[in-house]
Amino acid sequence: MTNALRAIFPSPDHDHERCASAAIAHAEAQCAARAQRLTPMRRQVLQALLSSHKPLGAYEIIDRLAQKTRPAPITIYRALDFLRENGLVHRIESRNAYVACVHNHGGDDLVVFLICESCGAVGEAPGGAAAEALKASSRAAGFSPRSPLIEIAGICSHCRKR
Amino acid sequence: MTNALRAIFPSPDHDHERCASAAIAHAEAQCAARAQRLTPMRRQVLQALLSSHKPLGAYEIIDRLAQKTRPAPITIYRALDFLRENGLVHRIESRNAYVACVHNHGGDDLVVFLICESCGAVGEAPGGAAAEALKASSRAAGFSPRSPLIEIAGICSHCRKR
DNA sequence: CGCTTCTTGCTGCGGCGCAACATTAAAATC
């Protein structure tokens, strides 16, 4: 798990071009497989989120798409809903913001978000053992868990070095 | 941990009167110990939250306090800030709402929230092993965690029985 | 082509959260 976490947090000098285009390619494949339509609007929203690993609020997304016509908030939310339903985007609850998923995990897989308070980047790690343990223990307590939400704020290694 | 989770989720037929007054007493003790002032406003906000184990939004709190004068939102937020800083109230990020703390844990202790989607009640359990494991593994990944946020939505045992 | 379905646009609204400043109340100091 340690390695998974390390591997997953975006390094400031990774090949982000490649990273983003891989995510787009995955989105296309995912939608094709599910017979879902990755429309221009949805693609634009996803690309806006893929421009960095920092979560964006809906209104920030609007600003970035505001080339000719400025889309209404509801338009963005609908695109985000679609992308989330298809596991392409996550909502960061503690930020009221959204990040593109670069992890290619199953739709209902548990994910741990590492949120750097310095650079704002968000890393996404498989929940793995810890999440399963949480589910198991809450189940043992008579609670029927849907899926745990785990967000960890802190300082990433790259920011700490500086 | 299993027992802790079970013990902590509020049963619909627990002695809530006692539960709430104990929390108030603890708040007074806590504030006295820290030389902090539990003003009428702050006490009222805490009591509003203690009226149930369901998280309340800031504007719901306003409605409940609206006896004579309707406090402004900022007033509530300031009271909530104070109560949170003193570990008397938690914010449920996934709900944009707040619950009174009935767990008497240390200020920076890790807490797991069990949120029943049926009755809306929130149980609070010591994060214990799972939270420590999360911190440890994120630290091993070079990440310096502040404190993990763990919220688990699902159905509580009392609602499931019905 | 006409129909159905999906997607997007438009209008409007309410909750959330706080900044900046003014006012009042409580502590501290003399």
Added chain:
DNA sequence: GATTTTAATGTTGCGCCGCAGCAAGAAGCG
């Protein structure tokens, strides 16, 4: 006790968040 200092509350205002309800346009299908 009067004054100064500090803390708490009130007032005004604003921007983001998230969606309901309805209308219009685009894509798929027989």
